[in-house]
Amino acid sequence: MLKISLQKQLHGAIGKMNLDVNISISQGEFVALTGLSGSGKTTLLRSLAGLEKAQGTIEVENEIWQDTNIFLPVQKRKIGFVFQDYALFENMSVLENLLYVSKDKKLATHLLEITDLLTLKDRLPNTLSGGQKQRVSLCRAMMNRPKLLLMDEPLSALDPQMRIKLQNEILQLHKEFNTTTIMVSHDPSEIYKLSQRVIVLKDGKITDDGKAKDILLKTTGSAKFSFDGKLLDIIKVDVIYIAIIAIGQQIVEVTISSQEAENFKIGQDITVSTKAFAPWIK
Known part of the structure:
Protein backbone atom coordinates (compact mmCIF):
# COMPACT_ATOMS: atom_id res chain seq x y z
CA MET A 1 0.00 0.00 0.00
CA LEU A 217 -16.84 8.26 -20.50
CA LYS A 218 -18.56 10.92 -18.41
CA THR A 219 -20.84 13.17 -20.44
CA THR A 220 -23.00 16.17 -19.60
CA GLY A 221 -26.80 15.87 -19.62
CA SER A 222 -28.11 13.47 -22.23
CA ALA A 223 -25.16 13.82 -24.58
CA LYS A 224 -24.14 10.57 -26.27
CA PHE A 225 -20.69 11.72 -27.35
CA SER A 226 -18.50 14.38 -25.78
CA PHE A 227 -14.99 15.50 -26.76
CA ASP A 228 -12.75 18.26 -25.45
CA GLY A 229 -10.95 20.36 -28.04
CA LYS A 230 -9.46 23.75 -28.90
CA LEU A 231 -11.15 26.27 -31.20
CA LEU A 232 -8.71 27.09 -34.01
CA ASP A 233 -10.85 29.25 -36.27
CA ILE A 234 -14.40 30.34 -37.19
CA ILE A 235 -15.23 30.64 -40.88
CA LYS A 236 -18.40 32.13 -42.38
CA VAL A 237 -19.66 30.28 -45.46
CA ASP A 238 -22.67 32.01 -47.02
CA VAL A 239 -25.14 32.24 -44.12
CA ILE A 240 -23.62 29.62 -41.83
CA TYR A 241 -20.63 29.58 -39.52
CA ILE A 242 -18.14 26.72 -39.29
CA ALA A 243 -15.90 26.18 -36.28
CA ILE A 244 -12.52 24.54 -36.93
CA ILE A 245 -11.67 22.49 -33.83
CA ALA A 246 -8.62 20.43 -32.85
CA ILE A 247 -9.63 17.27 -30.97
CA GLY A 248 -6.60 15.19 -30.08
CA GLN A 249 -4.66 14.67 -33.31
CA GLN A 250 -7.70 15.38 -35.51
CA ILE A 251 -9.07 18.63 -36.99
CA VAL A 252 -12.87 18.69 -37.33
CA GLU A 253 -15.46 21.13 -38.68
CA VAL A 254 -18.65 21.83 -36.73
CA THR A 255 -21.52 24.07 -37.83
CA ILE A 256 -22.40 26.69 -35.21
CA SER A 257 -24.98 29.46 -34.89
CA SER A 258 -24.27 33.16 -35.43
CA GLN A 259 -24.68 33.73 -31.68
CA GLU A 260 -22.12 31.03 -30.89
CA ALA A 261 -19.77 32.55 -33.47
CA GLU A 262 -19.96 35.87 -31.62
CA ASN A 263 -19.47 34.37 -28.16
CA PHE A 264 -16.66 31.90 -28.88
CA LYS A 265 -13.04 33.08 -28.95
CA ILE A 266 -10.23 31.65 -31.07
CA GLY A 267 -7.93 29.54 -28.90
CA GLN A 268 -10.70 28.75 -26.41
CA ASP A 269 -10.99 25.24 -24.93
CA ILE A 270 -14.43 23.87 -25.78
CA THR A 271 -16.48 20.68 -25.55
CA VAL A 272 -18.09 19.13 -28.63
CA SER A 273 -21.05 16.89 -27.87
CA THR A 274 -24.07 15.43 -29.58
CA LYS A 275 -27.33 14.11 -28.17
CA ALA A 276 -28.48 11.97 -31.09
CA PHE A 277 -25.79 10.38 -33.16
CA ALA A 278 -25.47 6.97 -34.76
CA PRO A 279 -21.75 6.44 -35.45
CA TRP A 280 -20.52 4.73 -38.58
CA ILE A 281 -17.29 2.78 -38.07
CA LYS A 282 -15.31 1.34 -40.93
Missing part, protein backbone atom coordinates in the same frame (compact mmCIF):
# COMPACT_ATOMS: atom_id res chain seq x y z
CA LEU A 2 1.21 3.49 -0.92
CA LYS A 3 -0.10 6.27 1.31
CA ILE A 4 0.42 9.86 0.18
CA SER A 5 -0.44 13.05 2.06
CA LEU A 6 1.44 16.00 0.54
CA GLN A 7 1.06 19.77 0.52
CA LYS A 8 3.10 22.35 -1.33
CA GLN A 9 2.59 25.88 -2.62
CA LEU A 10 2.95 26.07 -6.38
CA HIS A 11 2.83 28.67 -9.12
CA GLY A 12 0.34 27.20 -11.56
CA ALA A 13 -1.70 28.40 -14.51
CA ILE A 14 -3.92 30.48 -12.20
CA GLY A 15 -1.05 31.91 -10.15
CA LYS A 16 -0.28 30.71 -6.64
CA MET A 17 -2.05 27.54 -5.62
CA ASN A 18 -1.65 24.78 -3.07
CA LEU A 19 -0.94 21.19 -4.00
CA ASP A 20 -2.98 19.23 -1.47
CA VAL A 21 -3.21 15.50 -2.14
CA ASN A 22 -4.34 12.66 0.12
CA ILE A 23 -4.57 9.26 -1.56
CA SER A 24 -3.93 5.57 -0.96
CA ILE A 25 -2.82 3.30 -3.80
CA SER A 26 -2.85 -0.49 -3.59
CA GLN A 27 0.34 -2.42 -4.20
CA GLY A 28 0.55 -3.41 -7.87
CA GLU A 29 -2.05 -0.87 -9.00
CA PHE A 30 -1.62 1.07 -12.26
CA VAL A 31 -2.75 4.68 -11.77
CA ALA A 32 -3.01 7.33 -14.48
CA LEU A 33 -2.57 10.90 -13.27
CA THR A 34 -4.18 13.46 -15.57
CA GLY A 35 -5.46 17.04 -15.64
CA LEU A 36 -4.66 20.38 -17.25
CA SER A 37 -1.07 21.61 -17.51
CA GLY A 38 0.03 23.35 -14.33
CA SER A 39 -2.29 21.37 -12.06
CA GLY A 40 0.54 19.80 -10.04
CA LYS A 41 0.98 16.38 -11.68
CA THR A 42 4.73 16.53 -12.29
CA THR A 43 5.37 18.13 -8.89
CA LEU A 44 3.54 15.22 -7.25
CA LEU A 45 5.67 12.69 -9.14
CA ARG A 46 8.91 14.51 -8.31
CA SER A 47 7.90 14.75 -4.65
CA LEU A 48 7.26 11.00 -4.54
CA ALA A 49 10.68 10.43 -6.09
CA GLY A 50 12.41 12.73 -3.60
CA LEU A 51 13.47 15.16 -6.33
CA GLU A 52 11.40 17.94 -4.73
CA LYS A 53 10.43 18.62 -1.13
CA ALA A 54 6.85 19.02 0.00
CA GLN A 55 5.24 18.94 3.40
CA GLY A 56 3.48 15.79 4.53
CA THR A 57 4.03 12.04 4.56
CA ILE A 58 4.81 9.26 2.10
CA GLU A 59 4.58 5.63 3.22
CA VAL A 60 5.37 2.73 0.89
CA GLU A 61 4.60 -0.81 2.06
CA ASN A 62 4.88 0.23 5.73
CA GLU A 63 8.22 2.00 5.10
CA ILE A 64 8.29 5.75 5.80
CA TRP A 65 9.88 7.67 2.93
CA GLN A 66 8.93 11.07 4.31
CA ASP A 67 7.39 12.58 7.43
CA THR A 68 8.26 15.40 9.84
CA ASN A 69 11.50 13.67 10.85
CA ILE A 70 12.44 11.56 7.81
CA PHE A 71 13.22 12.46 4.21
CA LEU A 72 14.77 9.61 2.25
CA PRO A 73 17.02 10.79 -0.59
CA VAL A 74 16.32 9.64 -4.14
CA GLN A 75 18.88 6.83 -4.06
CA LYS A 76 17.28 5.26 -0.99
CA ARG A 77 13.77 5.23 -2.44
CA LYS A 78 13.21 2.09 -4.46
CA ILE A 79 11.73 3.85 -7.48
CA GLY A 80 12.00 3.80 -11.23
CA PHE A 81 11.48 7.11 -13.04
CA VAL A 82 10.84 7.36 -16.78
CA PHE A 83 11.25 10.92 -18.04
CA GLN A 84 9.82 12.40 -21.22
CA ASP A 85 13.34 13.33 -22.43
CA TYR A 86 14.88 9.85 -21.83
CA ALA A 87 17.72 11.14 -19.57
CA LEU A 88 20.18 8.48 -20.80
CA PHE A 89 23.97 8.58 -20.38
CA GLU A 90 25.11 9.44 -23.90
CA ASN A 91 28.64 8.07 -23.39
CA MET A 92 27.37 4.63 -22.31
CA SER A 93 25.99 1.83 -24.45
CA VAL A 94 22.43 0.58 -24.03
CA LEU A 95 23.60 -2.28 -21.79
CA GLU A 96 25.91 -0.02 -19.78
CA ASN A 97 23.01 2.38 -19.11
CA LEU A 98 21.12 -0.51 -17.50
CA LEU A 99 24.09 -1.95 -15.60
CA TYR A 100 24.83 1.49 -14.14
CA VAL A 101 21.72 1.03 -11.99
CA SER A 102 22.41 -2.60 -11.06
CA LYS A 103 25.09 -5.09 -12.08
CA ASP A 104 22.42 -7.76 -12.64
CA LYS A 105 23.31 -8.71 -16.22
CA LYS A 106 20.68 -11.49 -16.28
CA LEU A 107 17.91 -9.00 -15.49
CA ALA A 108 19.29 -6.49 -18.01
CA THR A 109 19.29 -9.14 -20.74
CA HIS A 110 15.75 -10.17 -19.85
CA LEU A 111 14.49 -6.59 -20.03
CA LEU A 112 16.22 -5.98 -23.37
CA GLU A 113 14.66 -9.17 -24.74
CA ILE A 114 11.14 -8.09 -23.68
CA THR A 115 11.56 -4.73 -25.41
CA ASP A 116 13.30 -6.07 -28.56
CA LEU A 117 16.51 -4.19 -27.75
CA LEU A 118 18.96 -7.04 -27.20
CA THR A 119 20.54 -6.71 -30.65
CA LEU A 120 21.15 -3.00 -29.88
CA LYS A 121 22.81 -3.55 -26.48
CA ASP A 122 26.22 -2.22 -27.62
CA ARG A 123 24.85 0.87 -29.38
CA LEU A 124 25.16 4.40 -27.98
CA PRO A 125 21.95 6.38 -27.32
CA ASN A 126 22.67 8.95 -30.05
CA THR A 127 22.40 6.17 -32.65
CA LEU A 128 18.89 5.16 -31.54
CA SER A 129 15.44 6.36 -32.55
CA GLY A 130 13.17 8.15 -30.06
CA GLY A 131 11.16 5.00 -29.47
CA GLN A 132 14.28 2.92 -28.87
CA LYS A 133 15.64 5.50 -26.42
CA GLN A 134 12.40 5.48 -24.46
CA ARG A 135 12.46 1.68 -24.28
CA VAL A 136 16.02 1.84 -22.92
CA SER A 137 14.81 4.40 -20.36
CA LEU A 138 11.96 2.07 -19.36
CA CYS A 139 14.33 -0.90 -19.01
CA ARG A 140 16.73 1.16 -16.90
CA ALA A 141 13.88 2.21 -14.61
CA MET A 142 13.08 -1.47 -13.97
CA MET A 143 16.67 -2.49 -13.17
CA ASN A 144 16.32 -2.05 -9.40
CA ARG A 145 12.95 -3.87 -9.37
CA PRO A 146 11.22 -0.71 -8.11
CA LYS A 147 8.42 -0.68 -5.58
CA LEU A 148 7.14 2.40 -7.37
CA LEU A 149 7.42 3.17 -11.10
CA LEU A 150 6.84 6.83 -11.99
CA MET A 151 6.37 7.95 -15.60
CA ASP A 152 5.94 11.57 -16.70
CA GLU A 153 4.27 11.54 -20.14
CA PRO A 154 6.79 8.96 -21.36
CA LEU A 155 5.21 8.42 -24.79
CA SER A 156 4.06 11.92 -25.74
CA ALA A 157 6.88 12.56 -28.25
CA LEU A 158 6.43 9.28 -30.13
CA ASP A 159 4.41 8.46 -33.24
CA PRO A 160 1.11 6.56 -32.78
CA GLN A 161 2.46 3.15 -33.90
CA MET A 162 5.44 3.34 -31.54
CA ARG A 163 3.19 4.53 -28.70
CA ILE A 164 1.06 1.41 -29.05
CA LYS A 165 4.13 -0.83 -29.01
CA LEU A 166 5.51 0.81 -25.87
CA GLN A 167 2.10 0.75 -24.18
CA ASN A 168 2.09 -3.03 -24.60
CA GLU A 169 5.62 -3.30 -23.20
CA ILE A 170 4.82 -1.03 -20.23
CA LEU A 171 1.80 -3.17 -19.42
CA GLN A 172 3.82 -6.37 -19.72
CA LEU A 173 6.55 -5.09 -17.38
CA HIS A 174 4.02 -3.72 -14.90
CA LYS A 175 2.31 -7.10 -14.65
CA GLU A 176 5.49 -9.20 -14.59
CA PHE A 177 7.17 -7.16 -11.84
CA ASN A 178 3.91 -6.39 -10.00
CA THR A 179 5.12 -2.81 -9.62
CA THR A 180 2.91 0.00 -8.36
CA THR A 181 2.84 2.40 -11.31
CA ILE A 182 1.84 6.06 -11.53
CA MET A 183 1.88 7.59 -15.01
CA VAL A 184 1.12 11.17 -16.05
CA SER A 185 -0.75 11.20 -19.35
CA HIS A 186 -3.16 13.39 -21.34
CA ASP A 187 -4.00 10.68 -23.89
CA PRO A 188 -7.47 9.18 -23.18
CA SER A 189 -6.81 6.02 -25.22
CA GLU A 190 -3.51 5.47 -23.42
CA ILE A 191 -5.15 6.01 -20.02
CA TYR A 192 -8.01 3.67 -20.88
CA LYS A 193 -5.71 0.93 -22.13
CA LEU A 194 -3.13 0.97 -19.34
CA SER A 195 -4.66 2.16 -16.10
CA GLN A 196 -6.86 0.50 -13.52
CA ARG A 197 -7.56 3.85 -11.89
CA VAL A 198 -7.56 7.50 -12.99
CA ILE A 199 -6.87 10.45 -10.69
CA VAL A 200 -7.69 13.89 -12.07
CA LEU A 201 -5.88 16.94 -10.67
CA LYS A 202 -7.08 20.51 -11.04
CA ASP A 203 -5.36 23.49 -9.39
CA GLY A 204 -3.49 21.13 -7.05
CA LYS A 205 -6.59 19.27 -5.84
CA ILE A 206 -8.05 15.88 -6.75
CA THR A 207 -11.34 16.49 -8.58
CA ASP A 208 -12.01 12.94 -9.77
CA ASP A 209 -10.82 9.48 -8.78
CA GLY A 210 -12.15 6.23 -10.20
CA LYS A 211 -11.96 3.58 -12.91
CA ALA A 212 -10.83 4.73 -16.35
CA LYS A 213 -14.17 3.85 -17.95
CA ASP A 214 -16.16 5.82 -15.37
CA ILE A 215 -13.92 8.92 -15.59
CA LEU A 216 -13.31 9.04 -19.35
Whole structure:
Protein backbone atom coordinates (compact mmCIF):
# COMPACT_ATOMS: atom_id res chain seq x y z
CA MET A 1 0.00 0.00 0.00
CA LEU A 2 1.21 3.49 -0.92
CA LYS A 3 -0.10 6.27 1.31
CA ILE A 4 0.42 9.86 0.18
CA SER A 5 -0.44 13.05 2.06
CA LEU A 6 1.44 16.00 0.54
CA GLN A 7 1.06 19.77 0.52
CA LYS A 8 3.10 22.35 -1.33
CA GLN A 9 2.59 25.88 -2.62
CA LEU A 10 2.95 26.07 -6.38
CA HIS A 11 2.83 28.67 -9.12
CA GLY A 12 0.34 27.20 -11.56
CA ALA A 13 -1.70 28.40 -14.51
CA ILE A 14 -3.92 30.48 -12.20
CA GLY A 15 -1.05 31.91 -10.15
CA LYS A 16 -0.28 30.71 -6.64
CA MET A 17 -2.05 27.54 -5.62
CA ASN A 18 -1.65 24.78 -3.07
CA LEU A 19 -0.94 21.19 -4.00
CA ASP A 20 -2.98 19.23 -1.47
CA VAL A 21 -3.21 15.50 -2.14
CA ASN A 22 -4.34 12.66 0.12
CA ILE A 23 -4.57 9.26 -1.56
CA SER A 24 -3.93 5.57 -0.96
CA ILE A 25 -2.82 3.30 -3.80
CA SER A 26 -2.85 -0.49 -3.59
CA GLN A 27 0.34 -2.42 -4.20
CA GLY A 28 0.55 -3.41 -7.87
CA GLU A 29 -2.05 -0.87 -9.00
CA PHE A 30 -1.62 1.07 -12.26
CA VAL A 31 -2.75 4.68 -11.77
CA ALA A 32 -3.01 7.33 -14.48
CA LEU A 33 -2.57 10.90 -13.27
CA THR A 34 -4.18 13.46 -15.57
CA GLY A 35 -5.46 17.04 -15.64
CA LEU A 36 -4.66 20.38 -17.25
CA SER A 37 -1.07 21.61 -17.51
CA GLY A 38 0.03 23.35 -14.33
CA SER A 39 -2.29 21.37 -12.06
CA GLY A 40 0.54 19.80 -10.04
CA LYS A 41 0.98 16.38 -11.68
CA THR A 42 4.73 16.53 -12.29
CA THR A 43 5.37 18.13 -8.89
CA LEU A 44 3.54 15.22 -7.25
CA LEU A 45 5.67 12.69 -9.14
CA ARG A 46 8.91 14.51 -8.31
CA SER A 47 7.90 14.75 -4.65
CA LEU A 48 7.26 11.00 -4.54
CA ALA A 49 10.68 10.43 -6.09
CA GLY A 50 12.41 12.73 -3.60
CA LEU A 51 13.47 15.16 -6.33
CA GLU A 52 11.40 17.94 -4.73
CA LYS A 53 10.43 18.62 -1.13
CA ALA A 54 6.85 19.02 0.00
CA GLN A 55 5.24 18.94 3.40
CA GLY A 56 3.48 15.79 4.53
CA THR A 57 4.03 12.04 4.56
CA ILE A 58 4.81 9.26 2.10
CA GLU A 59 4.58 5.63 3.22
CA VAL A 60 5.37 2.73 0.89
CA GLU A 61 4.60 -0.81 2.06
CA ASN A 62 4.88 0.23 5.73
CA GLU A 63 8.22 2.00 5.10
CA ILE A 64 8.29 5.75 5.80
CA TRP A 65 9.88 7.67 2.93
CA GLN A 66 8.93 11.07 4.31
CA ASP A 67 7.39 12.58 7.43
CA THR A 68 8.26 15.40 9.84
CA ASN A 69 11.50 13.67 10.85
CA ILE A 70 12.44 11.56 7.81
CA PHE A 71 13.22 12.46 4.21
CA LEU A 72 14.77 9.61 2.25
CA PRO A 73 17.02 10.79 -0.59
CA VAL A 74 16.32 9.64 -4.14
CA GLN A 75 18.88 6.83 -4.06
CA LYS A 76 17.28 5.26 -0.99
CA ARG A 77 13.77 5.23 -2.44
CA LYS A 78 13.21 2.09 -4.46
CA ILE A 79 11.73 3.85 -7.48
CA GLY A 80 12.00 3.80 -11.23
CA PHE A 81 11.48 7.11 -13.04
CA VAL A 82 10.84 7.36 -16.78
CA PHE A 83 11.25 10.92 -18.04
CA GLN A 84 9.82 12.40 -21.22
CA ASP A 85 13.34 13.33 -22.43
CA TYR A 86 14.88 9.85 -21.83
CA ALA A 87 17.72 11.14 -19.57
CA LEU A 88 20.18 8.48 -20.80
CA PHE A 89 23.97 8.58 -20.38
CA GLU A 90 25.11 9.44 -23.90
CA ASN A 91 28.64 8.07 -23.39
CA MET A 92 27.37 4.63 -22.31
CA SER A 93 25.99 1.83 -24.45
CA VAL A 94 22.43 0.58 -24.03
CA LEU A 95 23.60 -2.28 -21.79
CA GLU A 96 25.91 -0.02 -19.78
CA ASN A 97 23.01 2.38 -19.11
CA LEU A 98 21.12 -0.51 -17.50
CA LEU A 99 24.09 -1.95 -15.60
CA TYR A 100 24.83 1.49 -14.14
CA VAL A 101 21.72 1.03 -11.99
CA SER A 102 22.41 -2.60 -11.06
CA LYS A 103 25.09 -5.09 -12.08
CA ASP A 104 22.42 -7.76 -12.64
CA LYS A 105 23.31 -8.71 -16.22
CA LYS A 106 20.68 -11.49 -16.28
CA LEU A 107 17.91 -9.00 -15.49
CA ALA A 108 19.29 -6.49 -18.01
CA THR A 109 19.29 -9.14 -20.74
CA HIS A 110 15.75 -10.17 -19.85
CA LEU A 111 14.49 -6.59 -20.03
CA LEU A 112 16.22 -5.98 -23.37
CA GLU A 113 14.66 -9.17 -24.74
CA ILE A 114 11.14 -8.09 -23.68
CA THR A 115 11.56 -4.73 -25.41
CA ASP A 116 13.30 -6.07 -28.56
CA LEU A 117 16.51 -4.19 -27.75
CA LEU A 118 18.96 -7.04 -27.20
CA THR A 119 20.54 -6.71 -30.65
CA LEU A 120 21.15 -3.00 -29.88
CA LYS A 121 22.81 -3.55 -26.48
CA ASP A 122 26.22 -2.22 -27.62
CA ARG A 123 24.85 0.87 -29.38
CA LEU A 124 25.16 4.40 -27.98
CA PRO A 125 21.95 6.38 -27.32
CA ASN A 126 22.67 8.95 -30.05
CA THR A 127 22.40 6.17 -32.65
CA LEU A 128 18.89 5.16 -31.54
CA SER A 129 15.44 6.36 -32.55
CA GLY A 130 13.17 8.15 -30.06
CA GLY A 131 11.16 5.00 -29.47
CA GLN A 132 14.28 2.92 -28.87
CA LYS A 133 15.64 5.50 -26.42
CA GLN A 134 12.40 5.48 -24.46
CA ARG A 135 12.46 1.68 -24.28
CA VAL A 136 16.02 1.84 -22.92
CA SER A 137 14.81 4.40 -20.36
CA LEU A 138 11.96 2.07 -19.36
CA CYS A 139 14.33 -0.90 -19.01
CA ARG A 140 16.73 1.16 -16.90
CA ALA A 141 13.88 2.21 -14.61
CA MET A 142 13.08 -1.47 -13.97
CA MET A 143 16.67 -2.49 -13.17
CA ASN A 144 16.32 -2.05 -9.40
CA ARG A 145 12.95 -3.87 -9.37
CA PRO A 146 11.22 -0.71 -8.11
CA LYS A 147 8.42 -0.68 -5.58
CA LEU A 148 7.14 2.40 -7.37
CA LEU A 149 7.42 3.17 -11.10
CA LEU A 150 6.84 6.83 -11.99
CA MET A 151 6.37 7.95 -15.60
CA ASP A 152 5.94 11.57 -16.70
CA GLU A 153 4.27 11.54 -20.14
CA PRO A 154 6.79 8.96 -21.36
CA LEU A 155 5.21 8.42 -24.79
CA SER A 156 4.06 11.92 -25.74
CA ALA A 157 6.88 12.56 -28.25
CA LEU A 158 6.43 9.28 -30.13
CA ASP A 159 4.41 8.46 -33.24
CA PRO A 160 1.11 6.56 -32.78
CA GLN A 161 2.46 3.15 -33.90
CA MET A 162 5.44 3.34 -31.54
CA ARG A 163 3.19 4.53 -28.70
CA ILE A 164 1.06 1.41 -29.05
CA LYS A 165 4.13 -0.83 -29.01
CA LEU A 166 5.51 0.81 -25.87
CA GLN A 167 2.10 0.75 -24.18
CA ASN A 168 2.09 -3.03 -24.60
CA GLU A 169 5.62 -3.30 -23.20
CA ILE A 170 4.82 -1.03 -20.23
CA LEU A 171 1.80 -3.17 -19.42
CA GLN A 172 3.82 -6.37 -19.72
CA LEU A 173 6.55 -5.09 -17.38
CA HIS A 174 4.02 -3.72 -14.90
CA LYS A 175 2.31 -7.10 -14.65
CA GLU A 176 5.49 -9.20 -14.59
CA PHE A 177 7.17 -7.16 -11.84
CA ASN A 178 3.91 -6.39 -10.00
CA THR A 179 5.12 -2.81 -9.62
CA THR A 180 2.91 0.00 -8.36
CA THR A 181 2.84 2.40 -11.31
CA ILE A 182 1.84 6.06 -11.53
CA MET A 183 1.88 7.59 -15.01
CA VAL A 184 1.12 11.17 -16.05
CA SER A 185 -0.75 11.20 -19.35
CA HIS A 186 -3.16 13.39 -21.34
CA ASP A 187 -4.00 10.68 -23.89
CA PRO A 188 -7.47 9.18 -23.18
CA SER A 189 -6.81 6.02 -25.22
CA GLU A 190 -3.51 5.47 -23.42
CA ILE A 191 -5.15 6.01 -20.02
CA TYR A 192 -8.01 3.67 -20.88
CA LYS A 193 -5.71 0.93 -22.13
CA LEU A 194 -3.13 0.97 -19.34
CA SER A 195 -4.66 2.16 -16.10
CA GLN A 196 -6.86 0.50 -13.52
CA ARG A 197 -7.56 3.85 -11.89
CA VAL A 198 -7.56 7.50 -12.99
CA ILE A 199 -6.87 10.45 -10.69
CA VAL A 200 -7.69 13.89 -12.07
CA LEU A 201 -5.88 16.94 -10.67
CA LYS A 202 -7.08 20.51 -11.04
CA ASP A 203 -5.36 23.49 -9.39
CA GLY A 204 -3.49 21.13 -7.05
CA LYS A 205 -6.59 19.27 -5.84
CA ILE A 206 -8.05 15.88 -6.75
CA THR A 207 -11.34 16.49 -8.58
CA ASP A 208 -12.01 12.94 -9.77
CA ASP A 209 -10.82 9.48 -8.78
CA GLY A 210 -12.15 6.23 -10.20
CA LYS A 211 -11.96 3.58 -12.91
CA ALA A 212 -10.83 4.73 -16.35
CA LYS A 213 -14.17 3.85 -17.95
CA ASP A 214 -16.16 5.82 -15.37
CA ILE A 215 -13.92 8.92 -15.59
CA LEU A 216 -13.31 9.04 -19.35
CA LEU A 217 -16.84 8.26 -20.50
CA LYS A 218 -18.56 10.92 -18.41
CA THR A 219 -20.84 13.17 -20.44
CA THR A 220 -23.00 16.17 -19.60
CA GLY A 221 -26.80 15.87 -19.62
CA SER A 222 -28.11 13.47 -22.23
CA ALA A 223 -25.16 13.82 -24.58
CA LYS A 224 -24.14 10.57 -26.27
CA PHE A 225 -20.69 11.72 -27.35
CA SER A 226 -18.50 14.38 -25.78
CA PHE A 227 -14.99 15.50 -26.76
CA ASP A 228 -12.75 18.26 -25.45
CA GLY A 229 -10.95 20.36 -28.04
CA LYS A 230 -9.46 23.75 -28.90
CA LEU A 231 -11.15 26.27 -31.20
CA LEU A 232 -8.71 27.09 -34.01
CA ASP A 233 -10.85 29.25 -36.27
CA ILE A 234 -14.40 30.34 -37.19
CA ILE A 235 -15.23 30.64 -40.88
CA LYS A 236 -18.40 32.13 -42.38
CA VAL A 237 -19.66 30.28 -45.46
CA ASP A 238 -22.67 32.01 -47.02
CA VAL A 239 -25.14 32.24 -44.12
CA ILE A 240 -23.62 29.62 -41.83
CA TYR A 241 -20.63 29.58 -39.52
CA ILE A 242 -18.14 26.72 -39.29
CA ALA A 243 -15.90 26.18 -36.28
CA ILE A 244 -12.52 24.54 -36.93
CA ILE A 245 -11.67 22.49 -33.83
CA ALA A 246 -8.62 20.43 -32.85
CA ILE A 247 -9.63 17.27 -30.97
CA GLY A 248 -6.60 15.19 -30.08
CA GLN A 249 -4.66 14.67 -33.31
CA GLN A 250 -7.70 15.38 -35.51
CA ILE A 251 -9.07 18.63 -36.99
CA VAL A 252 -12.87 18.69 -37.33
CA GLU A 253 -15.46 21.13 -38.68
CA VAL A 254 -18.65 21.83 -36.73
CA THR A 255 -21.52 24.07 -37.83
CA ILE A 256 -22.40 26.69 -35.21
CA SER A 257 -24.98 29.46 -34.89
CA SER A 258 -24.27 33.16 -35.43
CA GLN A 259 -24.68 33.73 -31.68
CA GLU A 260 -22.12 31.03 -30.89
CA ALA A 261 -19.77 32.55 -33.47
CA GLU A 262 -19.96 35.87 -31.62
CA ASN A 263 -19.47 34.37 -28.16
CA PHE A 264 -16.66 31.90 -28.88
CA LYS A 265 -13.04 33.08 -28.95
CA ILE A 266 -10.23 31.65 -31.07
CA GLY A 267 -7.93 29.54 -28.90
CA GLN A 268 -10.70 28.75 -26.41
CA ASP A 269 -10.99 25.24 -24.93
CA ILE A 270 -14.43 23.87 -25.78
CA THR A 271 -16.48 20.68 -25.55
CA VAL A 272 -18.09 19.13 -28.63
CA SER A 273 -21.05 16.89 -27.87
CA THR A 274 -24.07 15.43 -29.58
CA LYS A 275 -27.33 14.11 -28.17
CA ALA A 276 -28.48 11.97 -31.09
CA PHE A 277 -25.79 10.38 -33.16
CA ALA A 278 -25.47 6.97 -34.76
CA PRO A 279 -21.75 6.44 -35.45
CA TRP A 280 -20.52 4.73 -38.58
CA ILE A 281 -17.29 2.78 -38.07
CA LYS A 282 -15.31 1.34 -40.93
